[in-house]
Amino acid sequence: SQKIEQNSEALNIQEGKTATLTCNYTNYSPAYLQWYRQDPGRGPVFLLLIRENEKEKRKERLKVTFDTTLKQSLFHITASQPADSATYLCALLWGTDRGSTLGRLYFGRGTQLTVWP
Amino acid sequence: DGGITQSPKYLFRKEGQNVTLSCEQNLNHDAMYWYRQDPGQGLRLIYYSQIVNDFQKGDIAEGYSVSREKKESFPLTVTSAQKNPTAFYLCATRRQGPNSPLHFGNGTRLTVT
DSSP, X not given: OOOEEEXXXXXXXXXXXXXXXXXXXXXXXXXXXXXXXXXXXXXXXXXXXXXXXXXXXXXXXXXXEEETTTTEEEEEESSOOGGGOEEEEEEEEOGGGTXXXXXXXXXXXXXXXXXXX | OOOEEEEOSEEEEOTTOOEEEEEEEXXXXXXXXXXXXXXXXXXXXXXXXXXXXXXXXXXXXTTEEEOOSBTTBOOEEEOTTOSOOOEEEEEEEXXXXXXXXXXXXXXXXXXXX
């Protein structure tokens, strides 16, 4: 069965540094990968999507990479701020769901990021 | 404003009682989903629906039931058969297209004692 692992449960960094979060998966590569942000007591909010044929995607201070050889995605937040503190989830779509409008997404457990001043 | 409304935010029930969680959307999205989130675990899919009057089981459907009588609404019933119902329940929607993201409500925290 497919498995998704996010590198650590918690990551603490100093304001201004770059935060790097990891998402690893097993078996065959997903059609695409998404990253979400979740604040305590709230639903996740979509941040970025990267397709299997894309190496890198950027949005403001966010950057996502996708390495199908390593079976890994990296999520970077540059010039991090305390307001970036949240839990970040990666989600993947696989196999027969590729062409489906429905598309079942499978989520990792998330990494809790804390940015301290 | 467009969005997804889950109510109530907090829900308390006694063991053995069925309880229904509400999810309403005005995004005009076809697909709707119910996820369950437990501390230290990823989101797990309970049920999903692509069109009105049709829905499919997710990975942990046992002890749950749903209906999709209207496009805007996808209520989830947690039955007494669900062994560990205490959790954070999230409803999500998605528009047409394989690359479209999920849009989530702000969840209902259910506590069963």
